[in-house]
Amino acid sequence: MIGKRTEEGKPVTLAEVQDLLTARSAQPDFGYEQQTSLDYTKKFAKLTKEKAVELTGKIMEFEGMKIEAAVKIVDLMPSAKTQYVPVLMNHKISLNDKEMAKLVELVNSYRQ
Secondary structure (H helix, E strand, O other): OOOOOOOOOOOOOHHHHHHHHHHHOOOOOOOHHHHHHHHHHHHHOOOOHHHHHHHHHHHHOOOOOOHHHHHHHHHHOOOOHHHHHHHHHHOOOOOOHHHHHHHHHHHHHHOO
8 A cells, every 4th residue: 555645535434444345455565554444443333334324324424424424424423412512523523412413313313
């Protein structure tokens, strides 16, 4: 991977990273750092890739939502309303009480 350039970046969930690294793990140049990252994703990814992408898309439907915040919410899968506030405030997103309740309900519906 050294020497390759990235033209654009896109935030992805831990589940997507796990899928990418699992596919690459059979290659001979799969290094220690990549194996450590794969182990981390196996430990902390809470959804499958398909469900994570689906949930990210549904979260993006909220007005003013940014992809970075949606990905962080999917990775963390917060259970209480108060746990969403730091993520949303970090990205300068404001949701009213009704929208926040919908978001909490949506995320809870994907909890395994």
